Amino acid sequence: MSQQPRAEETRSRILTAAQESFARYGYDATGVAEICRLANVSKGAFYHHFPSKQAVFLELLNRWLAELDTQLETVRASAETVPEGLVRMAGMARLVFQAADGQLPIFLEFWTKAAHDPAVWQAMIAHYRRYQAFFADMIKAGIAEGTILPIEPETTAQVIVSLAVGLVLQGLLDPHGADWGQVAQEGIRMILDSIGSNDQ
Amino acid sequence: MSQQPRAEETRSRILTAAQESFARYGYDATGVAEICRLANVSKGAFYHHFPSKQAVFLELLNRWLAELDTQLETVRASAETVPEGLVRMAGMARLVFQAADGQLPIFLEFWTKAAHDPAVWQAMIAHYRRYQAFFADMIKAGIAEGTILPIEPETTAQVIVSLAVGLVLQGLLDPHGADWGQVAQEGIRMILDSIGSNDQ
DNA sequence: AGAAACAGACCGACCGGTCGGAATGATAAT
DNA sequence: ATTATCATTCCGACCGGTCGGTCTGTTTCT
Known part of the structure; x- marks a missing residue:
């Protein structure tokens, strides 16, 4: 696709610029001229x-989802037990909220577009169903390990x-309204409190 | 504001049309001409x-939030205990998901616009903080009543x-992917399982 | 040379909002 | 009862500007 080395860099600059502008102003409010x-x-x-x-939007979406994929998988692999893995993922949320400072709003753009645009919806739903399955598998593994x-x-x-x-949506709307990382921890703790067995 | 009766009806027709079109196509994709x-x-x-x-958008937002207000307040008033109230609210979700069939997408529009438009944000955050307080008050009442x-x-x-x-966001993206009303019930059940006292 | 990469003027469609004036209907003077 | 008056309500052609995308080159690499 790109045969000259500088082409790849241009491509990357376009993606970065688009990501920032989509996040800051929204997809529709961002003109191609502005990205350029x-x-x-x-x-x-x-x-x-x-x-x-x-x-461009679709490529950003796919990259975003792919990275989330690998992150979740990494945490799962590094945890001894299922409850520990879930707690660690909740802890990851803290990083997400601070590191991805200006990146989170684009998540909302993805979701909004998915609701109206079939192409975006298909890309989204495919990954999304995998997340459901991912967590369902974790739960099953937890049941199996007792x-x-x-x-x-x-x-x-x-x-x-x-x-x-x-949590993501609220962190978006009201970033300083609460310590969302802690809310994530607490939420997972409650769920584990309810579904965890006592003999661990 | 409207001194002739037919004016009020026109106003109402505009709001209804806008709501449908915003929900179906999104705010930006809906032209004023289309609403007309x-x-x-x-x-x-x-x-x-x-x-x-x-x-028009702001008026729809305020109406939407106001109705949610009254609905929550009604349920709270009609419940004997706090846990019962929470469970009943989760049950309400079932109605929301089926009745507001085409209405839910506009919720996403509200949120998206709030992330970028200060005027929308202010309208949203005011109600939103009240919801946080509303549930916090319920919890406090629950603690008080034991x-x-x-x-x-x-x-x-x-x-x-x-x-x-x-739940709302997922119901939006994947309406038939799960029985979201039941997920709501189960979620609340888990939380109550964790924070509820045994002597009730 | 020749293909890939880039530049930027340009185009047609569309969109939110305006504007001058035409219908409507309530009120009051005749 | 009829007409004159007048604000309210409504009409739709129109405007300025923007935006996504195209096209005709020019530059840069192999």
């Missing part, structure tokens, strides 16, 4: 690398994902 | 009743609101 200005790139270069503004009571894994997974999604 | 077409109203009439497209353990009411309230927000 931030990236120090001409419109010709933009449309040389991407067929449309939406294509650290979690034999409840319905799917429903519990949906509760956990709901909690996570809601 | 749906409402069988001219552009002149539109701008006679509203100063801008955003004003049905809930003496934990931090604010954090618990934030967990509950997170769960609620996350």
Whole structure:
């Protein structure tokens, strides 16, 4: 696709600029011209690398989801027991809220677009269902290892994902309204309190 | 404001049309002309009743939040104990998900706009903080009546609101992916399982 | 040379909002 | 009862500006 080395760098600058602008102003409020200005790139270069503004958006979405994938998988692999893994993921939330300072709003853009745009929806739903399955698998593993009571894994997974999604949305709207990292910890603690077995 | 009876009806038709179109296509993708077409109203009439497209949006937001207010208050008043009230609210979710079929997407529009538009943000945050306080008060009442353990009411309230927000967002993205009403029930059940006292 | 990468003027569509005036209907003077 | 008056309500052509995307080159590398 890119045969000259500097092409890849241009491509990357476009993606970075788009991500920042989408996060700050929203997808619709961000013009292609504005992305080009931030990236120090001409419109010709933009449309040389991407067929449309939406294509940039979709690539950002896929990168975002892919990274979330690997992060979750890494934590799961590094935890001894399932409850410990869940608690550690909640702890990860703290990092997400501070590190991804200006990055979080784009999550909202993804979700909004998914609600109206079939192409975005398909990209989103595919990953999303995997998250449900990911947590359901964790619960099952917890039941198998005896650290979690034999409840319905799917429903519990949906509760956990709901909690996570809601936390992100609230952290977005009211970043300083609470210590969202701590709320995440507490939420997971409550859930584990309810579904965890005593003999661990 | 409206001195002739038919004016009020026109105003109402505009609001209804805008709500449907915002929900279906999103705020930005909805043109004023489209709203007028749906409402069988001219552009002149539109701008006679509203100063801008955003004003319509804000009025819809305030109506939406006000109704949520009264609904929550009604349930709280009708419940004997705090845990019972919370469970009943979770049960309400079922109605929300089916009745507000096409209405839910507008919730996402509200949130997205709040993230970028100061005017929308202020309207949103005011109500939103009241919800946090509302649930925190419920928890406090529960502690006072002895049905809930003496934990931090604010954090618990934030967990509950997170769960609620996350449920709505997931119901939006994947309406048939789960029985979201039941997930709501189960989520609340877990939380109560963790924070409820045994002597009730 | 020749393909890939880039530049930026340009285009047509669209959109929020304006404006001058036409219908409507209540009120009051005749 | 009829007409004159007048604010309210509504109409829709129109405007200024923006935006995504195209196109015709020019530059940069192999």
